[in-house]
Amino acid sequence: MAFENLRLERDGAVATITIDRQKVLNALSTGVMEDLRHAVLEVRHDEAVRTAIITGAGEKAFVAGADINELARLTPAGARDYALRGQHVLDLVANMGKPVIAAVNGYALGGGCELAMACTFRFAADSAVFGQPEVDLGLIPGYGGTQRLPRLVGRARALELILSGRKIKAPEALAIGLVDRVVPAATLLDETRKFAQMLAAKAPIAVRCAIDALSRGVEGTLAEGLFLEASQFGMVAASEDMREGTRAFLEKRTPEFKGK
Numbered sequence: 001m002a003f004e005n006l007r008l009e010r011d012g013a014v015a016t017i018t019i020d021r022q023k024v025l026n027a028l029s030t031g032v033m034e035d036l037r038h039a040v041l042e043v044r045h046d047e048a049v050r051t052a053i054i055t056g057a058g059e060k061a062f063v064a065g066a067d068i069n070e071l072a073r074l075t076p077a078g079a080r081d082y083a084l085r086g087q088h089v090l091d092l093v094a095n096m097g098k099p100v101i102a103a104v105n106g107y108a109l110g111g112g113c114e115l116a117m118a119c120t121f122r123f124a125a126d127s128a129v130f131g132q133p134e135v136d137l138g139l140i141p142g143y144g145g146t147q148r149l150p151r152l153v154g155r156a157r158a159l160e161l162i163l164s165g166r167k168i169k170a171p172e173a174l175a176i177g178l179v180d181r182v183v184p185a186a187t188l189l190d191e192t193r194k195f196a197q198m199l200a201a202k203a204p205i206a207v208r209c210a211i212d213a214l215s216r217g218v219e220g221t222l223a224e225g226l227f228l229e230a231s232q233f234g235m236v237a238a239s240e241d242m243r244e245g246t247r248a249f250l251e252k253r254t255p256e257f258k259g260k
């Protein structure tokens with residue numbers, strides 16, 4: 001499918017989605033969100049793709065937020081629908097069934113920070129800037145920021161960031177657990193691709209089950225989480241990849257996983 005606001009490229013088992021609206025620092029308009037929804041579903045259903053990267057075009061911004069031109073025209077009922085539609089797209093990212101890495105190449109503000117947080121991992125250029133500046137526009141985060149930020153950095157830090165609207169640089173984002181790795185801007189895409197390729201070589205069903213056990217398991221009680229882990233363990237034990245992985249170890253060779 002051809003997209004107006006992003007590029008979707010495949011390199012072996014790794015797909016890269018590059019949001020491309022550079023004139024407005026890749027701001028998330030309705031059109032971008034609709035393209036993103038289609039791209040995410042395409043990647044999800046492509047069995048040859050095992051890992052995805054989401055990044056922004058240009059050197060300045062990952063995504064500088066939702067499109068403020070659109071926000072300025074919202075009515076209360078329209079704003080609720082706008083937020084729900086955006087949350088749905090970011091939920092698709094979070095539940096793609098394969099790891100998604102945000103390669104944060106610049107500003108990740110508001111909806112941009114929320115998009116990065118919906119990804120499984122966040123790699124940042126040393127020049128990246130994060131923040132939830134919605135209060136300065138008389139708004140609050142609406143694409144999951146009030147929920148995903150405290151889960152990543154803790155409630156007190158999330159409240160401070162959301163109420164102050166303070167922008168933080170990549171080293172601070174790393175220190176508080178908002179990002180997983182900070183690298184020089186010039187190497188961001190290479191480093192992210194290397195990590196994506198490493199993940200793509202793992203057993204896809206095991207990777208999916210581990211993500212589900214972690215991200216869904218921690219939302220409930222310990223007993224529910226442990227039960228989910230055991231259920232996922234049962235599922236991977238029924239896969240051909242489990243037999244291949246254990247056999248390859250015993251035969252002292254590299255396993256070849258097929259996602260079956």
Ligand code: CO8
Pocket residue numbers: 023024025027028064065066067068069071079080082083086107109110111112133134137139140141142143
């Ligand atoms: N929306 C629309 N246009 C934008 C946005 C945006 N989020 N960000 C930047 N632009 C535009 C600017 O207006 C400017 O356009 P023009 O050239 O026509 O004047 C162009 O991009 C370049 O930007 P700047 O000239 O401002 O570049 P600077 O280097 O001076 O500053 C900043 C860069 C600091 C990133 C600055 O552009 C900025 O503060 N941008 C807005 C950041 C922001 O507030 N983001 C949060 C938006 S709210 C949000 O994301 C809510 C998500 C949930 C939605 C749910 C709703 C119901």
